[in-house]
Amino acid sequence: xxxxxxxxxxxxxxDAAELFAATDSLEVGEFIGGAYSPSVQALRDRIARMRAGSxxxxxxxxxxxxxxxDTGDLIGHLQASVHPEWAExxxxxxxPWWGCGYATEAVTWLIESLPSVELxxxxxxxxxxxxxxxxxxGFTATTVPPARDVQSFDDGDRVFVRMPV
Numbered sequence: 001x002x003x004x005x006x007x008x009x010x011x012x013x014x015d016a017a018e019l020f021a022a023t024d025s026l027e028v029g030e031f032i033g034g035a036y037s038p039s040v041q042a043l044r045d046r047i048a049r050m051r052a053g054s055x056x057x058x059x060x061x062x063x064x065x066x067x068x069x070d071t072g073d074l075i076g077h078l079q080a081s082v083h084p085e086w087a088e089x090x091x092x093x094x095x096p097w098w099g100c101g102y103a104t105e106a107v108t109w110l111i112e113s114l115p116s117v118e119l120x121x122x123x124x125x126x127x128x129x130x131x132x133x134x135x136x137x138g139f140t141a142t143t144v145p146p147a148r149d150v151q152s153f154d155d156g157d158r159v160f161v162r163m164p165v
Contacts, residue, residue, distance in 0.1 A: 022094035
């Protein structure tokens with residue numbers, strides 16, 4: 001799967017070392033409650049759990065590695081928890097690739113690849129970059145707590161929804 005500048009593939013356990021290297025910075029962890037992962041092994045275990053899925057018939061877990069096509073660098077991770085009438089989306093990108101438009105390009109691809117359902121996302125209110133990204137992609141702020149069982153919601157988060165077009 002490709003966009004203009006990115007290749008997106010199912011996230012694999014073997015991606016853990018590269019994803020860890022890309023996301024291992026204080027800046028990446030600032031708005032997600034700490035480090036994206038404390039170690040490569042912990043990230044391997046996390047990816048293995050994500051690949052196994054929720055075990056629920058009414059929920060599909062999608063997880064993608066994001067690479068810059070020209071260099072092959074793994075720069076981030078996209079995820080969606082898809083339910084029959086809605087989906088929750090999330091992403092994390094390494095600091096060196098912020099401000100390049102990669103998150104916008106990748107999340108746009110993710111949205112377009114999902115069924116036409118309402119989309120939900122949560123963001124720490126201090127994460128100005130993600131707040132701007134959600135606004136660019138047509139998400140609007142909604143009430144807290146979310147109307148859906150959004151798993152990434154933490155107390156204090158801002159909640160956003162994008163209705164099907």
